[in-house]
Amino acid sequence: MLVICRLDGRLHDREGFDCGEPSLNLYLHTLATQHLRTGIAATHVLADDKAPSCIFGYYSMSAAQMSLDELSVSDRRRLPRYPVPAARLARLAVSVQKQGHGLGEALLQDAVTRCLSLREELGIHALLVDALNERAAGFYRQYGFRNCATSAMTLYLPLGRG
Ligand SMILES: CC(C)(COP(=O)(O)OP(=O)(O)OC[C@H]1O[C@@H](n2cnc3c(N)ncnc32)[C@H](O)[C@@H]1OP(=O)(O)O)[C@@H](O)C(=O)NCCC(=O)NCCS
Incomplete structure (x- = not known):
């Protein structure tokens, strides 16, 4: 069964991920556990519980904020006149062998569920989210992410309730 859990440097084979x-490889290989320890970002990995050391995909998230001018005019309605709290999906990646099988979607869904809770x-x-390129931006747009008014490669998904 596939599971998503917090990165564990003693269990997960970070070097084997491509x-x-x-x-995105380098981040997982060299920085992700350090960032977890220092509170810079939390990384969650997707693996098979029968062979849990092999990482199929991961995402990392941090606390963030958005200024009002990053939001579309209609999304600014009823918001205070100061930066609003947000989470940043700093990285999302699926291993080459597992791409195209819905794991990217599963990781994104897990990140959104985590934010909602x-x-x-x-x-x-x-x-x-900061998309690496236009293709990646297209991946996020299909799930309702909207372009930030101030940067073409930054997108956001509103999580507020009306
Ligand atoms: C982008 C990435 C995370 C997608 O993960 P994945 O497991 O391959 O994607 P999924 O199988 O979950 O695909 C879900 C949907 O997104 C689409 N999709 C996948 N990659 C896409 C891309 N780069 N651009 C646009 N759409 C994409 C799929 O066609 C699928 O839609 P469908 O169900 O209508 O066919 C993965 O390909 C990856 O790690 N790429 C290299 C690193 C990268 O670019 N990361 C993005 C960081 S900003």
Whole structure:
């Protein structure tokens, strides 16, 4: 069974992960556990519970904020006149062998669900994402992410309730 759990440097084979994008490989190989320890970002990995050391995919998230001018005019309605709290999906990647089988969607869904539950504790108005390129931006748009008004490669998913 596939499971998503917090990255564990003693259990997961970070070096063996390859998504075809060097910057996303390097992050998992060298920085992800350090960032978890220091509170810079939390990384969750997708693996098979029968062979849990092999990472099929991962995402990392951090706390963030959005200024009002990043939101579309209609999304600014009823918001306070100061930056609003957000979460940032800083990285999302699936291993080359497993791409195209719905794992990217499963990881994104898990990240959104995590934000919705965190929102009850500390307030999260939107999930931000920095797309690596236009193809990746297309991946996020199909799930309702909207372009930030100030940057073509930053997108957001509103999480507030009306
Ligand atoms: C982008 C990535 C995370 C998608 O994961 P995946 O497991 O291959 O995607 P899924 O199988 O879950 O695909 C879900 C849907 O997104 C579409 N999709 C997949 N990759 C896409 C892309 N790069 N652009 C647009 N749509 C894409 C699929 O066609 C599918 O839609 P469908 O169900 O209508 O066919 C993965 O391909 C990857 O890791 N790529 C390299 C790293 C990268 O670019 N990461 C993005 C960081 S910004």
